[in-house]
Amino acid sequence: MSTTTNASGEVSLWGLFELVLEGPSEGNPFLDVDLAATFRQTDRQIRVTGFYDGDGTYRVRFMPEAEGQWTYETASNVKELDGTTGSVSIGAAKPGDHGPVRADGLHFRYADGTRYINIGTTAYVWNLQGDELEEQTLATLTEAPFTKIRMCVFPKHYRYNQNEPERYPFALLKKGASKWPAKIEDSDWEFDFDRPDPAYFRHLEKRFGELAAIGVEADLIVLHPYDRWGFSRMSPEQDDRYLRYLVARLAAFPNVWWSMANEYDFMASKSLDDWNRMIDVVADTDPHGHLLSIHNGFAPFDYSHKRITHVSIQRPYTERSILWREEFGKPVSVDECCYEGDIAENWGNISGQELVHRFWMGTVNGGYVTHGETYYNEDETLWWAKGGRLTGESVQRIAYLKRILEEAPDEGLDPVPNSSFHRILKKGIDNVTLPELLGPAPGEEDWTPARLQHPTAGQPHRYYLSYFGLNQPREVQVAVPPGERYAAMLIDTWGMTKTMVGEGVERGDVLNIPAKPYQALLLRRISD
Known part of the structure; x- marks a missing residue:
């Protein structure tokens, strides 16, 4: 019996540790032989199934998810594969390795x-x-x-x-x-x-x-x-x-x-x-x-x-x-x-x-x-x-x-709920009332995104990305929470350009933009 690690001889966090064992090749080992190994670190244990790789070779592979010392022990219905023990030391992840x-x-x-x-x-x-x-x-x-x-x-x-x-x-x-x-x-x-x-x-x-x-x-x-x-x-x-x-x-x-x-x-x-x-x-x-x-x-x-x-x-x-x-x-x-x-x-x-x-x-x-x-x-x-x-x-x-x-927030982009686009999508155009579509007028104290006509995602009070799609508005009314100021960037999604169209816009401001489809508006909050 022999053991090996990965090709480099080093085992890092989220790398591949491989235990190689020699065993029977007669009959059909794919059906006849059971092999597993249990890896332990303090109170953590992970059971890994092994497999037959042909020519009398059996392998058990393990992706360590914590640094430090791990021990292992095999279990098999074949004597020569059963009870193999050992340990492996896991180092820090290699640069660029982020895990699964x-x-x-x-x-x-x-x-x-x-x-x-x-x-x-x-x-x-x-x-x-x-x-x-x-x-x-x-x-x-x-x-x-x-x-x-x-x-x-x-x-x-x-x-x-x-x-x-x-x-x-x-x-x-x-x-x-x-x-x-x-x-x-x-x-x-x-x-x-x-x-x-x-x-x-x-x-x-x-x-x-x-x-x-x-x-x-x-x-x-x-x-x-x-x-x-x-x-x-x-x-x-x-x-x-x-x-x-x-x-x-x-x-x-x-x-x-x-x-x-x-x-x-x-x-x-x-x-x-x-x-x-x-x-x-x-x-x-x-x-x-x-x-x-x-x-x-x-x-x-x-x-x-x-x-x-x-x-x-x-x-x-x-x-x-x-x-x-x-x-x-x-x-x-x-x-x-x-x-x-x-x-x-x-x-x-x-x-x-x-x-x-x-x-x-x-x-x-x-x-x-x-x-x-x-x-x-x-x-x-x-x-x-x-x-x-x-x-x-x-x-x-x-x-x-x-x-x-x-360049967007690390949390990812979450769609703004209850926009007029979302309400139509969810209820259907025949089931949405006019007040639901319009929402409160700009400047009202209780802010709601209902007045957003176009699908919008972002992070509240920080970042909003609206996409106009097939529509080609020549002006856009800014719909952000009251009292907040934003830099407004127009994005041509096909032409792959960005154009600043407002350096300190607030709720209710109107932006004049070229009337063409496939544009998006990026609003990034600036200091108040």
């Missing part, structure tokens, strides 16, 4: 308290395209504003996704034979869903590490319906074993999020009871409590589920983020609001300007929005599927929005 992202009220925050701004993108199977294209994708992400990528474990069968991957997540077995071929050679084969292929998952781990190095979270889609190989139709027992294996391998990576499915309700073989069971399997197996959610096709999931950490929803109307926040009391990530592109499907042919508009509507309504790009090319290398290069117009504008958010 957690839900923090209605926003997100790294484990060390640093604010996390969730600006995602989608490239479902970029990690299954071969080294050349995968490395190009990583290079693109290095220059892009995205802090998260939605990606799949399993290969995907769909339009523009017809190529076979270089490797498969489970072993292949010739029917009636005992030899495991490296590739599918003809129709006389089948997958053995009881034998994961460690090489497949090692490659996934490699890409995880590279994403972490450039500050990108991996929102990992563990199941999806777009499948010609049978991965979406495994039995409940096989599903659960796969999930436990996946979590045992990946939970020690700080940048993993669990997305139980892409469009869960398109998977006819899975019931709601199945999804609830599998959510529990993942949450119970993950000792580090990573973010966990599930993505819908038609019907949104019940995100009040106690083990779901945030809303991950598919809807084009990102302005409803304010309502989902109120309904579920969790951070909202609109992870599919249609994609910038030109393919035939309507979900993949909105303009860059429309996608940027949806980003802003989601932002000022308290949510977070995910990007995707589906411009056709002869190689059928569409970013949303395979990664590669980005060619659309939205990315630099999303980067501009990100810079604005980085």
Whole structure:
């Protein structure tokens, strides 16, 4: 038996400690061998599931969440893996390492308290395209504003996704034979869903590490319906074993999020009871409590589920983020609001300007929005599927929005409730009375935001960001609390410019601005 730590030989806070053990390889160790380790520090203890990595090698991975000395002891149904003990000293986090992202009220925050701004993108199977294209994708992400990528474990069968991957997540077995071929050679084969292929998952781990190095979270889609190989139709027992294996391998990576499915309700073989069971399997197996959610096709999931950490929803109307926040009391990530592109499907042919508009509507309504790009090319290398290069117009504008958010209050932007926009959204235009829409006149003592016509987010008495969207007012009446003075900055969200339009405005002041769409007004409080 032997033990190793990570490749550098150093173990830091939120780093990866790995215990490596040698054990049996005969039979099917994936089914026959149970392995776990308990890590202890004073009165804290964390139980971590181990996994078989092929060729008689077993691994236990641990992501330490506190500095200092930890001890460990293994437990197994195999004698040579049972009772291994040791200790590991955990040092301070490396520069730039903030730990896993957690839900923090209605926003997100790294484990060390640093604010996390969730600006995602989608490239479902970029990690299954071969080294050349995968490395190009990583290079693109290095220059892009995205802090998260939605990606799949399993290969995907769909339009523009017809190529076979270089490797498969489970072993292949010739029917009636005992030899495991490296590739599918003809129709006389089948997958053995009881034998994961460690090489497949090692490659996934490699890409995880590279994403972490450039500050990108991996929102990992563990199941999806777009499948010609049978991965979406495994039995409940096989599903659960796969999930436990996946979590045992990946939970020690700080940048993993669990997305139980892409469009869960398109998977006819899975019931709601199945999804609830599998959510529990993942949450119970993950000792580090990573973010966990599930993505819908038609019907949104019940995100009040106690083990779901945030809303991950598919809807084009990102302005409803304010309502989902109120309904579920969790951070909202609109992870599919249609994609910038030109393919035939309507979900993949909105303009860059429309996608940027949806980003802003989601932002000022308290949510977070995910990007995707589906411009056709002869190689059928569409970013949303395979990664590669980005060619659309939205990315630099999303980067501009990100810079604005980085300069915003550290608490994040919360939508101003009871604005006229919010009242219409919540009640419907036919159910809102005129006094509700207008609110009190400027100058009245009891301030209410009802007079705000446009969606607005910020932090009370400090910072307000209003977005005019498709409207093009030539004048705007300032609606801030009485007696407070603000600097007013006009933002052109498409042109990416800021213009000072008032250096000390108060409630009721009127600002004259150019009449054009896609503008925003930033009000930052100044000394009284």
